[in-house]
Amino acid sequence: MPATMTATGGSAGPPSGDGAVAGTGEVLLGVRNLSIHYPIAIGTVRAVTDLSLDVYRGEVLGVVGESGCGKSTLGLSILNLQKSPGRIVSGEILVNGHDILALGPEDIRAVRGPKIGMIFQNPLTSLDPLMSIKDHFIETMRAHDPKIRKGQIIARAEAMLEDLGIEKRRLSEYPFQLSGGMRQRIMIGLTLILDPELLLADEPTTALDVIVEAGFTELLAKLKRKYNLTVVLVSHNLGLVAEIADRIAVMYAGRIVELATALEIFQDPRHPYTRGLMDCVPNILLDRKELVAMPGSPPDLVNESPCCPFAPRCPKVFARCLAETPRLLADAAPAGAAPAAAASAPAASAAAPRAVACFLHERTN
Amino acid sequence: MATLVKAERLVKEFRVKSAILSPKKIVHAVDDVSFEIAEGEVLGLAGESGSGKSTTGRLLLRLIEPTSGRVEYRGTDVTAFGSEELRRLRQKIQIVFQDPVSSLSPRMSVGQAIGHPLEIHRLGAKESRKETVLSIMEKVGLSPAEYIYRKYPHQLSGGQSQRVVLARALVTRPDFVVADEPIAMADVSVRALILRLMQDLKAEFGLTYLFITHDLATAKYLCDRVAIMYLGRIVELASRDELFSKPHHPYAKALLAAVPIPDPRVRKPKNLPTGEIPSAIDPPGGCHFHPRCPHAMKVCSEGRPPLREVAPGHVSACYLD
Numbered sequence: 001m002p003a004t005m006t007a008t009g010g011s012a013g014p015p016s017g018d019g020a021v022a023g024t025g026e027v028l029l030g031v032r033n034l035s036i037h038y039p040i041a042i043g044t045v046r047a048v049t050d051l052s053l054d055v056y057r058g059e060v061l062g063v064v065g066e067s068g069c070g071k072s073t074l075g076l077s078i079l080n081l082q083k084s085p086g087r088i089v090s091g092e093i094l095v096n097g098h099d100i101l102a103l104g105p106e107d108i109r110a111v112r113g114p115k116i117g118m119i120f121q122n123p124l125t126s127l128d129p130l131m132s133i134k135d136h137f138i139e140t141m142r143a144h145d146p147k148i149r150k151g152q153i154i155a156r157a158e159a160m161l162e163d164l165g166i167e168k169r170r171l172s173e174y175p176f177q178l179s180g181g182m183r184q185r186i187m188i189g190l191t192l193i194l195d196p197e198l199l200l201a202d203e204p205t206t207a208l209d210v211i212v213e214a215g216f217t218e219l220l221a222k223l224k225r226k227y228n229l230t231v232v233l234v235s236h237n238l239g240l241v242a243e244i245a246d247r248i249a250v251m252y253a254g255r256i257v258e259l260a261t262a263l264e265i266f267q268d269p270r271h272p273y274t275r276g277l278m279d280c281v282p283n284i285l286l287d288r289k290e291l292v293a294m295p296g297s298p299p300d301l302v303n304e305s306p307c308c309p310f311a312p313r314c315p316k317v318f319a320r321c322l323a324e325t326p327r328l329l330a331d332a333a334p335a336g337a338a339p340a341a342a343a344s345a346p347a348a349s350a351a352a353p354r355a356v357a358c359f360l361h362e363r364t365n
Numbered sequence: 366m367a368t369l370v371k372a373e374r375l376v377k378e379f380r381v382k383s384a385i386l387s388p389k390k391i392v393h394a395v396d397d398v399s400f401e402i403a404e405g406e407v408l409g410l411a412g413e414s415g416s417g418k419s420t421t422g423r424l425l426l427r428l429i430e431p432t433s434g435r436v437e438y439r440g441t442d443v444t445a446f447g448s449e450e451l452r453r454l455r456q457k458i459q460i461v462f463q464d465p466v467s468s469l470s471p472r473m474s475v476g477q478a479i480g481h482p483l484e485i486h487r488l489g490a491k492e493s494r495k496e497t498v499l500s501i502m503e504k505v506g507l508s509p510a511e512y513i514y515r516k517y518p519h520q521l522s523g524g525q526s527q528r529v530v531l532a533r534a535l536v537t538r539p540d541f542v543v544a545d546e547p548i549a550m551a552d553v554s555v556r557a558l559i560l561r562l563m564q565d566l567k568a569e570f571g572l573t574y575l576f577i578t579h580d581l582a583t584a585k586y587l588c589d590r591v592a593i594m595y596l597g598r599i600v601e602l603a604s605r606d607e608l609f610s611k612p613h614h615p616y617a618k619a620l621l622a623a624v625p626i627p628d629p630r631v632r633k634p635k636n637l638p639t640g641e642i643p644s645a646i647d648p649p650g651g652c653h654f655h656p657r658c659p660h661a662m663k664v665c666s667e668g669r670p671p672l673r674e675v676a677p678g679h680v681s682a683c684y685l686d
Contacts, residue, residue, distance in 0.1 A: 066552045067523075179641045209413040210579055214623035215637050236553060239582075239625025243632060262629040280557035281627045282582040284609070291586065293557040297522050 027094075028230050029055040029078065029116075029198055034091030036073055036082055036254075043302045047073040047086060049254040052328070055198070060224065060231040062245030062262065064238060064277070068298050070254040075202045075234045079112050095198070113144055117191030121203040123183035127175040133157075133186055134171040140190050160189045163223065181212035185219065192227055199224075202234045217243055238281050242266055250274045253299050253309035256328050260354030270331055270356045272314045308359070320359050328357040366403040368440070369573050370425060370458075370541055373399050375434035377420050381646065392645045394420040396597035397434075404540075407567070407574040409588035409605075411581055411620065413642050417597040418577045422543040425575065426458055427451060438541070456486050459534040463546040465526035469518040475507070476514035479533045486537055498536065504569065505532045506562060524555040531562065535570060545577045560587060581624050585609055590678075593617045596645055596653040599672065603679035613681035616654045652683070660685055 031053040038045040048070045055061050063071045076082045078093055080101060092099045100111050112118075120126050127136060137157040141148055158168050164185040175183055184204060191199060201220070205213040221244055224231055235241050241248060241262070248265040250258040250273065258271040269275040279292035296313040299305075308314070311321040330353045377395040395417045402408045410418045423429045425436055427443065435444040443454055462468045469478055480498045483489060489497055495514075502510035505528045518526060527547065534542055544563065548556040560583060566572060578584050584591050585605060592602040593616065601614040612618045615638075622635045638657040643649060649656050655665035664684050672680040 066554055181641050209642070210581075211413065211619055211623040211637055212641055214625070214635055217625070218635065218637070237625065238553065239627045242627045242629050243625050245629075266627060266629050277553060278627070280553045282560075282586045283627050284582040284585055284621070284624045285626055285628070285631065291557040291560060293561050294554040295558075297524065297552075297554075 026057045027054045028057040028096065029053075029232070030092075030094035030097075031055075031074075031078070032092040032094065034074075034077065034093065035089045036070075036077055036086055037089050038086045040085075040302075046301050046304070047082075047254050048077065051091070051254070051256055053249060053256060053259070055230060055232060057197070057230050058228070059246045060233060060244055062241035062248040063232060063234045063251060064236065064241055064248060065251035066277075066298050067236065068301075069251040070301075071234045071236075071251050072202055073254075074251070075118075075200050075232065078200055078232070079116055079118060080108060081112075081118075109144075113140070113191075113194045113196065115196055116198045116200060117194060117196035118200040118202070119184070119187045119191055119204050121206050123180065123187045123207065124175065126187055127183060129175055132172055132174055133178075136186070136190055137171070137193060141193060144194060156193060157189075160193055163192075163226065164189050165219065179212075180208055181216060184208060184212075184216055188220070188223065192223060192229075195227070196229070198230045198232065200232050200234070203236070204233070205235075205237070205240060213240070220244065238277060250277070254301060255309065255357060256355075257310065257357045258355070259328065260331075260356075264354055270354070270361050271310075271358045272316050272360075273310045276313070276315075308357075316360060318359070324359075326357045326359050326362065328355050329362060330354070331356045331361050366405060368401045369404040369406075369438070370402045370575075371400075371437040372421070372425060373435050373437065375399070375421065375424055375436070376432045377417075377424055377429065378432045390646050393597050393648060394645060395424060395431075398594075398597070398599055399434075400592060400599065400602060402541075402573055402575060404573055405567075405571060406590065407576055407588045409584035409591035410575060410577045410594060411579065411584050411591055412594035413579060413620075415596070415642050415645060416594040417645070418594050419545050421594070422460065422545050422575055422577050425543060426455070426460055428460070452486070456482075456488070456537040457539050458541045458543070459537070459539040460543040460545060461527075461530055461534050461547045463549050465523065465530045465550075466518060468530050469526060471518050473517075474514070475502075475516050475518075475521070475529050478518075478529060479536055482533060482537045488537060498532075501532045501536045505529075505535070505566065507532060523551055524558055527551060527555070527559050528562070531559075531566065535566065535572075538570070540571065541573045541575075543575045543577070546579065548583065549579070556583070563587065581609075581621060593620060596642065596648050598653065598669075598682065600654065600683070601679075601681045602672070603676075603681075607676060607679045611676070611679075613675050613679070613686055614654075614683045615658045615660055615685075617681075619657075 031051060034048055034051045036048040038047055063074065065071050073082055073086065077088060088101060093101055095111060095115060100108060134157065138153050141153050157171060161168055166182055166185060205216050208216060217240060233241060233245060245262045248262050249256045250271065252273050258274045265274060266278065269278050276294040280294060282291060294313060299309050306324060308321040308326055311317045375395050375398045379392040379394055381390040381392055383390045398421055410421060412418050424431050435442050438454060446454060476498055479501065480494050483494045483497060499510045507513045507525065507528050548559050551559060567574065576587055588605055590604050591608045592599045595616050601617040612621055619638045623637060640657050651666040651668055652670050655661040662684060670682045670684050672682045673686055675681050675686050
């Protein structure tokens, strides 16, 4: 695709090549000490607490956790779009080193779309029922380049549809004429037409059927290579994340409790919450795996407590967990304990050691 | 084992509103479906949205009336039952829906909701009903029961709501429960809890389940046999081990291949069928799956392939077999 829509601002690093290798070690998105609060009648919901995270250019980072753990709030805040009355009370969101929270309304428009694109859970509510697919493309591109000619837009939209595996004639159709899977592919097309560097996908397949979901996942992997994308995938579906993510951030109670490569998370989870999640997921390849249910539910985030937020549900809780909150630190376990780097472990993992927020893994510090 | 529930050539067609003078449109939701469920068995009914699996479940309970075909419960044809007989039948067959929140009246406390079936079926003395409710609440893990008894649905977590729905279904001591995607809307941790609970309750109450799901990984966990539906028809039915190790029908294979594997070491191309499940208003002729099938032959568009036995107890509806 011709990159006519040049990315605005930022001292972008060198191009990431053909994208064959996931992760270049260059930080594209940096989240620094982010806290997001929702003031409500009975107090303050601390949706995200002092969260820091680096996303490397070229990688797919999965963000997982139960509902109410702050995954979606985190995703939206990357574009400073958190829902009212939510407010970023502290922290920075750095895109290529620039804090987007410091940008005015005009400047942030140059980030939303051309730099960072986002796709949401329900494609039907994201498309206007009264607008044809073509008009969606025209509106999107004109919003960022009012002078672009219609013919140029159509040509680019047609090329995009080909990448998405959708016939050109669909451009003149309306959302109700498309199947659920096609709508979601149109959504990703509307995002990619602006040539973003980073794609945020918030539960992109939750509304889709199994086979369509699997097809979408394969498409996303293909587009990621073709468009040199960096992807942040927010999902509660651990199977989906296992299929596509290079690294995984596990969130609990508004914090990252574990951050490691996908292989490490699934093969050798360190945080008791991560282990609990893994034990809950049935695996069709195993012959009737014993499911171990995790009792309790995530905390309500209104009442501040000094203890580890997972302590009430943790099978390995001990005295210190009830007195302090563990911080996310590089795992102190000996390096040999991690599974050998496999083909799917990307270069990014070399730049980022795995990290755990649990006192069980802090002993040598 | 004795057959508990039997569906015989069930058909359900829905009329759809169409413009004046234009031909009437009919949705073929369930199209000649037959199966038996043995006492104590868990039969899984799997397929994508629009495959007719939920409609089939509702037909078994006569929540909707079949266009043709019949349902037998313990050898008796229930399709002809009058309202009084049907009410008595429904003590014995129950259903659990996907969304526990919309299954519960926001104005009824937990105790009232679970006790309601006892009133409807006039079971037990009024004074003893609370005892019955509290005891079933303990069985489904709603404790402390006395405390939760007075709560209202908005005060419950998702997992608790689904437990209340289960308790309400079990309070009349049924022996057959249709579970229609009972965990589809729940969080991962709650899913595992509900699945385990369903297994425990099955053992404790000697239950038989029809487990409707779009997720084959959970079906593998819970079911003894699994039927795969596509556009209103069963395309394959086999024991759990047979189906997951030796699937025959191309659609069953596709559905199995599409299940995400929670293991990053197993990443491989899935050879998925193209397109999506077509409308049941005007389904493709012959085998409904042929437009998406990688092995489609001429005959596939001509006639409906019959369900044929490919191994003992394993049937598949494909001309390749």
